Amino acid sequence: MFYYLEDDTLHIIEARVENSGIPQGIFLKRHLVPKPNCPTDLYTWRDLRVGQSIDIYSRMFRIIDCDDFTRDFYSHNGVVLAAAEPLPENPFVHTRAMVGFKQCPPDRAEVKNYIEVMLKGGRPNGNLKPFLDHDRQVLSFAIMWSDYSYDGGDKYFRLNFFLSDNTVEVKEVNKQNSGYYPFPKLLRRQKLSKAPIFTHLPAMNMRTEQFYMPEDLKCGSEIVVWGRNCLIYDADDFTK
Numbered sequence: 001m002f003y004y005l006e007d008d009t010l011h012i013i014e015a016r017v018e019n020s021g022i023p024q025g026i027f028l029k030r031h032l033v034p035k036p037n038c039p040t041d042l043y044t045w046r047d048l049r050v051g052q053s054i055d056i057y058s059r060m061f062r063i064i065d066c067d068d069f070t071r072d073f074y075s076h077n078g079v080v081l082a083a084a085e086p087l088p089e090n091p092f093v094h095t096r097a098m099v100g101f102k103q104c105p106p107d108r109a110e111v112k113n114y115i116e117v118m119l120k121g122g123r124p125n126g127n128l129k130p131f132l133d134h135d136r137q138v139l140s141f142a143i144m145w146s147d148y149s150y151d152g153g154d155k156y157f158r159l160n161f162f163l164s165d166n167t168v169e170v171k172e173v174n175k176q177n178s179g180y181y182p183f184p185k186l187l188r189r190q191k192l193s194k195a196p197i198f199t200h201l202p203a204m205n206m207r208t209e210q211f212y213m214p215e216d217l218k219c220g221s222e223i224v225v226w227g228r229n230c231l232i233y234d235a236d237d238f239t240k
Helices: 068-076 091-098 106-118 128-134
Strands: 002-004 009-013 026-031 038-042 053-056 059-062 138-147 153-162 167-172 185-190 222-225 228-235
Touching: 153 228
Parallel strands: none
Antiparallel strands: 002 009, 009 026, 053 059, 138 153, 138 228, 153 167, 167 185, 222 228
16 A cells, blocks of 8 residues: 555555456555545545554555555654554465365376376476486596406596486597507496496396486596496596
8 A cells, every 4th residue: 555645645556466366456546535434534644554454445454564664754753653463364375376286196106107108198208308408518537447457457448427317438548559459338328326236137126226426526536337446537628
């Protein structure tokens, strides 16, 4: 509610609520508002107090608070306004919050997805957003594996971490006249587990695995690639 000191007019605006079902906005256009049962007596700023109810055209309005400028104005004119009152709880807000709220039980989520696929329907793709955000973004590290076997030695590889799906591939760095047979990949592109779980039936394994993520790859630290302790000693400019 706005009160204009220049001409003693009132203006009331109702806050708009989405999907309320009722027209909202300007409740009272700016004009001089008479008091009830006395058309010649008009409302002035002396009739407006915090914590007071006023009758405007047979509608009761409760003044629960005001801004700092209004309090300073009343204080300058020798009037101390009461403290702000709490806003009454509106049950309509809680009712609208539950409209359209639907959640599938966890035990029926897989069945629901299966039925949608059988009926040629679509289903949400949880990997789509990471793919769109990080497609073609690859973290590349230079790693070294110290092979202590009979014909081993220090072997150098390039580890690529794909941000689109958190998969890892390890390629061998071929050097001329090294005496080793060239082998293209130490690890094909897949998620790299920190502690692999070996089982005869991988699909029926109920234990959860922890996979390497970007925060686990740092220069100077070691990464275990299926039993091989590899040292990360460098990274490209994009990774840094």
